Amino acid sequence: MNYFDFVKILSPEIVLLLVAMGIIGMGCRGGKFAEAGACAFLSFVGVLLAVGALIFCAPDGQMAGGMIVLDPLVRLVKFAILAMVAVAVVLLQADRPSYHVAENFAMLLFAAIGLLLIVGTEEMLVIFVGLELAGLALYALAGFARSDLGAAEAALKYFLFGSVAAAFLLYGMSLIFGVCGTTELQAMSAALRKNAQEPILTAGLAMALVGFGFKVAAVPFHLWAPDVYQGAPTPAAAFVASGSKVAGFFILAKFLFIGFGGLEGSAGWGSFAPGWVPMLGVMAALSMVVGNLMALVQKSVRRMLAYSGIGHAGFLLLALMAASAESLEAVVFYTVIYGVATLGAFGVVGVVVRERGGDSFSRFAGLVKREPVLSFSMLVFLCSLAGLPPLAGFFGKFFLFTAAMGAGGILGAAPGLLWLVALALFFSAVSLYYYLLVLKQIFFISEDGVAGCSGEGLGVVPRAVIFLLAVVTVGLGCFPDLLLGPIHRAVEVLLGN
Amino acid sequence: MIAWTFLSAFAGAFLLLLLPGRCHGLARVVALVSALAGLAVAVVVAFQYDQRPGAQAYQFMVLKEWVPSLGIDFSIGADGISVLMLLLTGIIAVTGVLFSWNIGQEPKRFFALFLVIIGGAYGVFLSLDLFLFLVFYEVVILPKYLLIAGWGSTNREYGAMKLTLYSIVGSALVLVAVMATYVVSGIGSFSIFELGSLPYSKGFQMWAFPVMFLGFGVLAGLWPFHTWAPTGHVAAPTAASMLLAGVVMKLGAYGALRVAMPFFPYGLEQWRFFFGALAAVGILYGALVALAQKDLKFVIGYSSISHMGFVMLGLVTLSAVGITGAVLQMFSHGIIAALLFAVVGRMIYERTHTRELAVLARLGLGKALPFAAVTFVLACAASMGLPGFSGFVAEVTVLLGAWVAMPSLLWVVVPGIVLTVAFTLKALQLSFFGKDKAGEGGQAREEVHLYEPITMPEKIAAVLLLATTVCMGLMPTPFLNLVVASFQGDLMRSLLR
Numbered sequence: 001m002n003y004f005d006f007v008k009i010l011s012p013e014i015v016l017l018l019v020a021m022g023i024i025g026m027g028c029r030g031g032k033f034a035e036a037g038a039c040a041f042l043s044f045v046g047v048l049l050a051v052g053a054l055i056f057c058a059p060d061g062q063m064a065g066g067m068i069v070l071d072p073l074v075r076l077v078k079f080a081i082l083a084m085v086a087v088a089v090v091l092l093q094a095d096r097p098s099y100h101v102a103e104n105f106a107m108l109l110f111a112a113i114g115l116l117l118i119v120g121t122e123e124m125l126v127i128f129v130g131l132e133l134a135g136l137a138l139y140a141l142a143g144f145a146r147s148d149l150g151a152a153e154a155a156l157k158y159f160l161f162g163s164v165a166a167a168f169l170l171y172g173m174s175l176i177f178g179v180c181g182t183t184e185l186q187a188m189s190a191a192l193r194k195n196a197q198e199p200i201l202t203a204g205l206a207m208a209l210v211g212f213g214f215k216v217a218a219v220p221f222h223l224w225a226p227d228v229y230q231g232a233p234t235p236a237a238a239f240v241a242s243g244s245k246v247a248g249f250f251i252l253a254k255f256l257f258i259g260f261g262g263l264e265g266s267a268g269w270g271s272f273a274p275g276w277v278p279m280l281g282v283m284a285a286l287s288m289v290v291g292n293l294m295a296l297v298q299k300s301v302r303r304m305l306a307y308s309g310i311g312h313a314g315f316l317l318l319a320l321m322a323a324s325a326e327s328l329e330a331v332v333f334y335t336v337i338y339g340v341a342t343l344g345a346f347g348v349v350g351v352v353v354r355e356r357g358g359d360s361f362s363r364f365a366g367l368v369k370r371e372p373v374l375s376f377s378m379l380v381f382l383c384s385l386a387g388l389p390p391l392a393g394f395f396g397k398f399f400l401f402t403a404a405m406g407a408g409g410i411l412g413a414a415p416g417l418l419w420l421v422a423l424a425l426f427f428s429a430v431s432l433y434y435y436l437l438v439l440k441q442i443f444f445i446s447e448d449g450v451a452g453c454s455g456e457g458l459g460v461v462p463r464a465v466i467f468l469l470a471v472v473t474v475g476l477g478c479f480p481d482l483l484l485g486p487i488h489r490a491v492e493v494l495l496g497n
Numbered sequence: 498m499i500a501w502t503f504l505s506a507f508a509g510a511f512l513l514l515l516l517p518g519r520c521h522g523l524a525r526v527v528a529l530v531s532a533l534a535g536l537a538v539a540v541v542v543a544f545q546y547d548q549r550p551g552a553q554a555y556q557f558m559v560l561k562e563w564v565p566s567l568g569i570d571f572s573i574g575a576d577g578i579s580v581l582m583l584l585l586t587g588i589i590a591v592t593g594v595l596f597s598w599n600i601g602q603e604p605k606r607f608f609a610l611f612l613v614i615i616g617g618a619y620g621v622f623l624s625l626d627l628f629l630f631l632v633f634y635e636v637v638i639l640p641k642y643l644l645i646a647g648w649g650s651t652n653r654e655y656g657a658m659k660l661t662l663y664s665i666v667g668s669a670l671v672l673v674a675v676m677a678t679y680v681v682s683g684i685g686s687f688s689i690f691e692l693g694s695l696p697y698s699k700g701f702q703m704w705a706f707p708v709m710f711l712g713f714g715v716l717a718g719l720w721p722f723h724t725w726a727p728t729g730h731v732a733a734p735t736a737a738s739m740l741l742a743g744v745v746m747k748l749g750a751y752g753a754l755r756v757a758m759p760f761f762p763y764g765l766e767q768w769r770f771f772f773g774a775l776a777a778v779g780i781l782y783g784a785l786v787a788l789a790q791k792d793l794k795f796v797i798g799y800s801s802i803s804h805m806g807f808v809m810l811g812l813v814t815l816s817a818v819g820i821t822g823a824v825l826q827m828f829s830h831g832i833i834a835a836l837l838f839a840v841v842g843r844m845i846y847e848r849t850h851t852r853e854l855a856v857l858a859r860l861g862l863g864k865a866l867p868f869a870a871v872t873f874v875l876a877c878a879a880s881m882g883l884p885g886f887s888g889f890v891a892e893v894t895v896l897l898g899a900w901v902a903m904p905s906l907l908w909v910v911v912p913g914i915v916l917t918v919a920f921t922l923k924a925l926q927l928s929f930f931g932k933d934k935a936g937e938g939g940q941a942r943e944e945v946h947l948y949e950p951i952t953m954p955e956k957i958a959a960v961l962l963l964a965t966t967v968c969m970g971l972m973p974t975p976f977l978n979l980v981v982a983s984f985q986g987d988l989m990r991s992l993l994r
Contacts, residue, residue, distance in 0.1 A: 329566075388639050389632040398628070398672070399567065405680045414704060415680050418673070425669040432665050436642060436658065444646050444654070481564050488566040 006063055009070050009120075011053035012078065013113050019046030020109035027102025039105040040093035046109060047086045050116075054078055065184045066122035072490035073332070077119050077250050080336045084243040085112040087343050087465055091235040094462035095350055100144050107144075108239065111137035115247035122258060124173045124183040127251055131169070131215060134247070135162050138240055142232035154231025161214060161224040169211025175204030176259075185259035193262055202274075205260065209279055212255070215248040217306075218313045219286035226294075229306035234353060237302065238346035241309055242339030249316050249335050253328055256280075256320065264323050266416065277321045277407075284321065285420060287314030292427040295434050301349055301359045304434055305342065308385060311431060312338055315424050319400045321417065322407030325495060329487045330396075330403040336483065337384065337392040337476055344469035345381040348374050351458050364438055366447025373463065375442050377470035382435040384473045387428050392476035397428060399484070499542055499557045499575055499623055502583055503633075505534040506590070506616030513609040521604050528594045528608035535619065536587030543580050548978050554986030555625070563629070568686040572626040576986055577979035578824050582622040582751060585831045588965055589743040590615045592835060593736040595958035596843045600648070600734075607648055610640040611736055618744045622751060627675055627687040631668070634752065637745060638664050641729075641737070648734040650846070651792075656732025660741075663715055663725035670712030671752065674705045678760065693759045693988045706764025709757040710772060716749025718805040719772075720779030727798030735842030738794075742801045742834035747827045750808045754823070758812065759988040769813040770903060776813065777909040779806035784916035788923065793845070793852045796924045797837045800880060803917060804830040804888075810903075810910070811895035817993050819898020821980045822891055828976065829879075829887035829969060836876040836962040843955060844869040845928065848948040854924065858931025868951040870929045872959045877925045879966045881918050887969035890976075 007014065023039050023046075032038065054075060062069050088108055097104045114134025118127050139162060143155025177183055179201045180191035192201070213221035229237045256276055265275015272278060291310030298304040316334060319327045349359055351374060356363045368375040384393035401424060405415045415421075476483055509531025513524055546556060558574035575583065593611060600607055613636065620633030638661060645657035679687065682695050697705070715722045726746070730738045758765050783803030790796045804826065811823025846852050849860060863870045879886035882893075892914070899906060969976055983989050 383639055389635045394632065394635065395564075398631075398676075401672070402567075402676045402679060405676045414701065415677055418677060421676065422673050425672050426666070429662070429665040429669040433658070433662060436661065439643075440646060440654065443643065481566070484564060484566055 005059070005061065006068070009058050009061060009063060009068055011057040012050035012082070013116050015049045015053050016046055016109050016113050016116070019043065019049070020106045020113070023102050023106045023109070027100070027106070036093050036096055036101050039102050040089050043089045043105045043109060044086060047082050047089065047112075051079065051082050054082070062122075064123075066186055067126050067184075069120050069122050072493050073328075073487070074120050076486055076490055077246065077332060078116055080246055080339070081112065081115050081119065081243050084239065084246065084339050084343060085109070087347075087469065088235055088239040088243065090462050090465045091238055091343070091347050091350060092233075094347075094458055095233055095235050095354070097144060097233065099146055104141065104144055107137040107141045108235075110134075111141065111239065112243065115243055118251045119247050121251075122185040122254060124177070124185070124188075124255075124259075127255065128166070128170055128173060131211075131251075132166060134244065135166065138236065138244065141236040142228055142240070144236075145233050148231075150231035151233060152231075154228045157224050158228045158232075161221075165211045165214030165221065168207045168214075172204045172207025172209075172211060175200050176208065179204065185255065188259045189261045192260065205276055206279065208255070209276070209283070212248065212252045213283055216245060216252060216313050216316070217310050218283045218317055219290045219310060220283075222287070222291070222310045222313075225310060226303045226306040229309070230300055230302040230359070234302075234346050234350035238343050238350075241305070241342045241346065245309070245313070246335040246339050249320070249331055253320055253331055257323060257328065261323075267321060267420070277323065280317050280321050281420060284314045284317035285423060287311060287317060288424055288427045289314075292430050295431065298434070299360050301352075301361060301364065301438055302346075304438070305345060305349070308431055308434065309342065311427060312385070315397065315400055315428070318404045318417070318420055318424055321420075322403050324403065324406065325491050326399075326406060327403040329484065329491050330399045332487050333480075333484055334396040334400050337396045337473065340469050340472055340476075341381040341384045341393060344377055344466050344473070345385070347462065347466040347469070348378045348381070361437060361441050362445075364441040365445040367442040369447060373467055374458075377466050378442060379439055380470040380473050382438060384477070386432040386435045388432070390474065390477045392473045392480065395477055395480040399480075401425065498538065499583075500559060500573060501538045502535045502587070502623070503616040503619035505531050505538070506612045506619060509534075510609040510612040510616065513605045513612070516605055524605045524608055525594070525598060528604075528612060529591070531612055532587070532590035532594045532615065535615065536584075536591050539580070539583035539587040542575060543584055543979070546575070546577060546580050546979065546982070548577070548982040550985070552982070552985070554983050554989065558625070563626075567628075568684075568688075569628045570626045570688065571629060572688060573620075573623040573629070574625050575623055576989070577981070577983040578751075578754070578989075579622045581824060581828050581976065581979050582747060583619060585747065585828050586615060586618045586622065586744050588961065589739055589831060589835050592839065592958035592962055593739050595954040596739065596839045597734070597736040598952065598954040599847075600736075602648060607644070607734075607736075610644045611740065613637070613640045614644070614740055614745065618748060621748050625689050627679075627689055627692060627756065629687075630689070630752070630756070631672065631675065634671070634748060635665075635668050637748070638668070641741070641745065644737040645729065645733045648737070649732040650734070651731055651794075652728070653732040656728040660725045660729030660732075663722070667712045667715030667722075667749070670708050670715070672712075674709035674712065674757075677701075677705055689756065690988065693756075693991075697761060697763075699763050702761040702764035703767060704764075706757060706761035707768050707771075709761070710753050710765075710768070713749045713752040713757055714772070714775075714809065716746060717753065717809060718746050718749070718779070718802050719809055720775055720782050720802065720806065723779065723783075723802045723805075726802060727795055730798040730801065730838065731792065731794045735839060735847075738838040738842055739835035742798075742838055743831040746801065746805055747808075747831055750805070750812065750823070750827055753809070754812055754820070755988070759991055762991060765813070765815070769815065773810055773813040773899075773903050773906055774909075776806045776809035777906040777913075779803065780810070780913035781909050781916070784913045784920060788916060788920040790920075791854055793854055793857065793924060793928055794838070794841050796854075796920060797834065797841055800837075800917065800920065801830070801834050803913060804834070804880070806913070807892055807895045810899055810906070814895075814898035814902035815992060816898045816902055817981070817984060818894055819902060820992065821977060822894030822896075822898050824980045825887070825969070825973070825976060826891035826895055829891040829966065832962055832966050832969075833876060833879045833886075833888055836872070836959065836966070837880060839955075839959065839962070840869055840873045840876060844872070844951060854927040857929075858927045861931070863929040865948050866951060868956060868959075872963065873929055874925065875963055877921045879970070881921045882914070885967065885970045887966040887973075890970055890973040
């Protein structure tokens, strides 16, 4: 092992780390440098440098038995996460945090480092460390607005749930380690083939799934999500909902596909077999049902987005059950476009919260009169989430569900997972209802009686970024191959190895 | 070339959104030009379509790769049935714009949404790739909602939401079956020809056919899943009612004819009496309910259910005569329903602000709006299926087909026809020729001047629609030839027994 290679492969993370430290330094120095503009600029430069490092500096390769991995797929996911960090930086700057300005940005970058780490590893300990690094930074980010009771509650809930989940994850991992004698996913899978019947393994796997289920906000480990999405500052919530989900699902896929390949079992109708697929199946079904039904009755748009996000987590878990190359592609594609749409939606929600002092549905009334571009963008984001063509969400869902349909083989007359896919499609149709409720307020209800705008409007840059996200959502819907093609090729490279 | 049908519509919509603020006049012109362009292309295609025996059924084919990793192509083409539907869509587009000429509230957005639906409909009628088909099929959902919720009348939010949810649930059913078909076929292609030529197992067809047919049937107003249609049509603004009844309902029937039926011949065979019975009940039920309505627009709305029953009944006869009749009825009902909705929504409602039959009966509209009266008389005659109008040709053909295939159903259908005459005459008499009790001449003459005279755009549009239905009624041969030429295609031929 060559340490220089190590540095090269990790160069994006290292760059981000240095920039984050620099920002903290600036915050300590105070004055002009501690203002949001300067910090945002520096963070943005940091992200750009990290992207540059990822393109020009970091070679493909594996270090230390899979502790650090970089292959085309990982690279793509890292790109996606870095792009989402950049958007979150812009949103954070637009949000004008009032306390710990510099630390806000530094925490965002630390969270990004954690996510980049978990994406680029195939080793349980690094997964845990990365998850914790990202988690701690995000807990802090959620709670920085210390004068806001909601934020404090959100941060505390997030932290308590998160730490319990982390404990489960770590305990599960230790049990798995006890059975296989290794923490490397590749070696684990080989060892598991011999010890597949070990009951302790089931306990370990279940506990690990609790930890991951928390990260991706799947029922029944979802209870933190609505409070955090609603209470935390909007940019923090946006990043939790996007970047964190991308990384969470990617590593969950890797953990299961690589580490537990061969122990899938089956959740097909009438062909049940024990393994991790049925476990995911339960979580997926519950997430779809609970998430979408609860979203129907929400009064706050952020809570609605949280519950709909839980529903989407169900869809993604469903695709993971297929345990195939297509499902991996579909999950990466869907998390990315879901992240894009969610970031954009939170961006618009942030504007409404700032200007009208709340995010209940009625606060969105008549937004189209005042902010036509933002309203149109919101239409794009919500319809993409609902899965209407020609937006990326339609294609994403189609791909996701088709991949799931292919799982579990074909039993007699029907694909094995048909029952779950049908459930997913039904709840996807249900989801259109609550998204339309928001759109109805924006486009058809007049804004009389809504508290007028305090605070000044949104700057040009965040406005442009939100619009860009909408353009991306439309563009990827019309030309999905722009993203799907690279993912497909990257997965083919992986399979080739 | 045929791609210019939907391209011109989408381009028009896009252009309209870009128009600066208050160019209402320009917006109308852009919309009209765009609709005319589509119609012109459709007419040219109709004349260029090669009907000689031995010619390819599908002509004007275009094939481009779209998402190669999933086997999705941008593949379009037209056979005689598609050509007929293109003509229908083009005519409805032009007349819809003409009947909305005076629209006051945000004409830009109104026409943009209108054109998106038109473009989606063109796309559905041309798609030869199942995925592309679904994209176009679902593109129309959101504009429908926005049009009705934004510009509608009676109970519009309820009507819009109901219609949208029915549509999306219907599409979800279609999606389930399509995904399962794709997975089960295992050929990695969405080409309608390739998927349609595979023999699927009997067990698969037994569930996939009803699911898919029902999904399409929801949009075609198949009883008992029709309830979205009357409320939606009534709530919609005039142009949208015309479009919904004239074109959008046909999308469902077209999908059933083009996808569900040829794909699953065994399922069709087993289920066809069931669906034929539903269609027959729909004919009777629609007519009965229409007889009891007090609101003129509801009468038309329920008559659409009844008439669409003929389409579905014709389809499941599986004979050349029956299917030809169904296609002709799709065209004929599209024209007639559009005309009826235009008279009721634009000519009557916008002038009298009422649609209550009891109120209309006292207004003496026959004298006040002679042009509207004549138009409505002719439209009602066509709707009743009097010889010389298109409705006669179409419904007689369907009945002939049904006579051979399912004679027992005629016991239900024939009373439906009698009732159609009854409710149409009742509506006609009450709306225009009611007893002028109030003033015995004097007051009626004063009221004559209260109403704005029928404008030129309305006259042109009404004459265009009337001319089309009379043309088909007197000279059905060119229309018949177009449909018959389509039976040379493999998929269509496989339907006939």
